[in-house]
Amino acid sequence: MRQVVVVGTGPAGLTAAIYLARANLSPLVIEGNEPGGQLTLTTEVENFPGFPDGITGPELMRNMRKQAEKFGAEFSRGWVTQVDLSGNGFKLQVEGMTELETRSLILSTGASAKMLGIPGENENIGRGVSTCATCDGFFFRGKKIVVVGGGDSAMEEANFLTRFASEVRIVHRRNELRASKIMQDRARNNPKITWSLNCIPVEVESDGNRVKGLKVINNETGLEETIATEGIFVAIGYHPNTHFLNGQIDTDDLGYIVVKPGTTETNIPGVFACGDVQDHKFRQAITAAGTGCMAALECERFLESVAAHDELEV
Known part of the structure; x- marks a missing residue:
């Protein structure tokens, strides 16, 4: 023993x-x-x-x-x-x-x-895809980045990342957020945060070395678009x-x-x-x-x- x-x-x-x-x-x-x-x-x-x-x-x-x-x-x-x-x-x-x-x-x-499970995600961990804002936020100073999620963690990470990024876009698959009202209000009142609601992430795009965009499909229109970004923070728990x-x-x-x-x-x-x-x-x-x-x-x-x-x- x-x-x-x-x-x-x-x-x-x-x-x-x-x-x-x-x-x-x-x-x-x-x-x-x-x-x-x-x-x-x-x-x-x-x-x-x-x-x-x-x-x-x-x-x-x-x-x-x-x-x-x-x-x-x-x-x-x-x-x-x-x-x-x-x-x-x-x-x-x-x-x-x-x-x-x-x-x-x-x-x-x-x-x-928890990961999104979409093409390009695992391959770009450490190359623009992250699950920890406090760990990696500093590396995105002055850049446009995306936070995927609709809960308190996503709102918290988005607000934190505005200390470094020029713009933080929150992407969520539904029109309603799961986050508490106080956390939603903080995010909505932050001038650096923009929104892409009703959007489902379908692919992480990169140039082979770094992330360059997140491809999403709009739930309401069915249209596909690529959100230009150099960083994707997955905050779904x-x-x-x-x-x-x-x-x-x-x-x-x-x-x-x-x-x-x-x-x-x-x-x-x-x-x-x-x-x-x-x-x-x-x-x-x-x-x-x-x-x-x-x-x-x-x-x-x-x-x-x-x-x-x-x-x-x-």
């Missing part, structure tokens, strides 16, 4: 792995289909402390992984399909591996941005990667793991959650890393208490 398994990488999981490895707990880190998490889809990262000239997302994740490996963390590629959290030792079924058993578990599986837990961990209405306030503790002792899988408010690399540190320290204390209990029983 292992002392601790970390499920998922990204800033949270890798930070947890660094702290756990330095505590001589030899953590096993299970990487999913996106090793390094969403940050690997980001080109330049300029707001992570310690890098005054910026660093690419993939490079930052590679460095964090090397740091964890240096102290003894072990990595294995796989997809966790099922967990059993009912006993003192937790059991994990991992695709391509034998069953794992661990005394403690850290969940850092993140949340995946996120879904936390918690499906494999099968309801064994408490989650909120959106599926995010619920932790005890001020901690990373879940409803099951010995199971901790960090990063975006339990945070749908900030979703930043630095906040994720912070909760990864918290999870590791709390996990270490949990294992110490288990060891002390075992000694008393002996």
Whole structure:
């Protein structure tokens, strides 16, 4: 039985792995289909402390992984399909591996941005297509950009992006927005925001290197047009990667793991959650890393208490 398994990488999981490895707990880190998490889809990262000239997302994740490996963390590629959290030792079924058993578990599986699923979208992530205004807005200073979505997140991102862009056009497939009235009012009162409602995005157009337009179809007229833009921010929501837990961990209405306030503790002792899988408010690399540190320290204390209990029983 292992002392601790970390499920998922990204800033949270890798930070947890660094702290756990330095505590001589030899953590096993299970990487999913996106090793390094969403940050690997980001080109330049300029707001992570310690890098005054910026660093690419993939490079930052590679460095964090090397740091964890240096102290003894072990990595294995796989997809966790099922967990059993009912006993003192937790059991994990991992695709391509034998069953794992661990005394403690850290969940850092993140949340995946919902995408439009249209031609040209995936190919241009990091080349003009983004899912994070606070991460990438700076790179679109003085440019015309598009935000796709009609909820509070879309309105918030559109307003934020007007700090940099010369114009922000909100594209939404319906005539009515899902956003709260106060968020709608803020967007409608912003002189830099324009609107393309009743428009369905059908294709991201590029010149092979950068985005140059978003092709849409008008719901009312059926006419097709291309909105000229150098940036497309997809803001149609996120879904936390918690499906494999099968309801064994408490989650909120959106599926995010619920932790005890001020901690990373879940409803099951010995199971901790960090990063975006339990945070749908900030979703930043630095906040994720912070909760990864918290999870590791709390996990270490949990294992110490288990060891002390075992000694008393002996």
